[in-house]
Amino acid sequence: MTALPEPRRLLTIKDWLALHEDYQFRLELQEGSLTMAPSPEPEHMLAGLDLGSQVRDQLPPDLVAVPxxxxxxxxxxxxxxxTVRRPDLVLVRRSELQRRKSEGGILRASGxxxxxxxxxxxxxxxxxxxxxxxYADAGIPHYWIIDLDSPVSLLPLSLTEELGYVDNGEVTGTYTTTSPCPLTIRLDQLG
Incomplete structure (x- = not known):
């Protein structure tokens, strides 16, 4: 197991890349400080798998779903x-995956x-x-929050230049959108 760095200074992206994760918890980096969260519950993980399966088959060739x-x-x-985050699922440009593979490092928000x-x-x-x-400060065009409490809901947020993310209203049942690409998500089939 790799030892966590001592909290004597704030970590850079280079420091983050030097860490090797083999921990029983999730790590993120927030303004140079390590943050920890327990591993997700099985229901959370199953919902993520179901979501990824639904989305993957609908994506155009230039986008990839990565959990x-x-x-x-x-x-x-x-x-x-x-600041490094580990979302449950990201839709990323295929070109960003190719950049990461050739240059190394991790995925960047710009992709x-x-x-x-x-x-x-x-x-x-x-x-x-x-x-x-x-995520708004990073310029990520869409941020969706899924709440597994019954009924399962999705809050789709879209980035605007003036207001940051705009709340498009919570959805239950089936969510259909054309942005960032045509997608239909059956929320009642998650988990």
């Missing part, structure tokens, strides 16, 4: 305290078109408040 992957939000320079977070009991405030601001 639980680190994203450099690019909110700071290379040598400044970084992400949508981030989807599934709310956990301990993540509600983080998902609805903190990450909403972070």
């Amino acid at each position: 639980e992957v680190d994203i450099n939000l690019e909110l700071a320079g290379e040598d400044e305290p970084a 992400v078109v949508a981030v989807i977070e599934i709310v956990s009991p301990g993540s509600r405030r983080m998902d609805y408040k903190v990450k909403r601001v972070d």
Whole structure:
């Protein structure tokens, strides 16, 4: 097991890349500080798998659905305290995957078109408040929040230049959109 760095200074993206994750919890980096969350519950993981399956088959060739992957939000320079998030699912441009494969590192927010977070009991405030601001600041065009409490709901947020994310109203049952591409998600089939 790799030892966690001592909290003597804020971590940069280079520091993050030097960490090797073999922990029993999820790590993210928020303005240079490591944050930890417990591993998701089975229902959360099943909902994520179901969501990924539904979305994957509908994506155009230039987009890919990637579950639980680190994203450099690019909110700071290379040598400044970084912010790295690990959303439940991201829709990313295929060209960004190719860039990462050839250059190394992690995916960058500039290649992400949508981030989807599934709310956990301990993540509600983080998902609805903190990450909403972070993803908007990173310029990610779409942020969707899925709440598994009955009835399962999705809150689709779209980025505007003037207002940040605009709340498009919570949806239950079936969610249909044309942006970032045509998609239909059966929320009642998650988990």
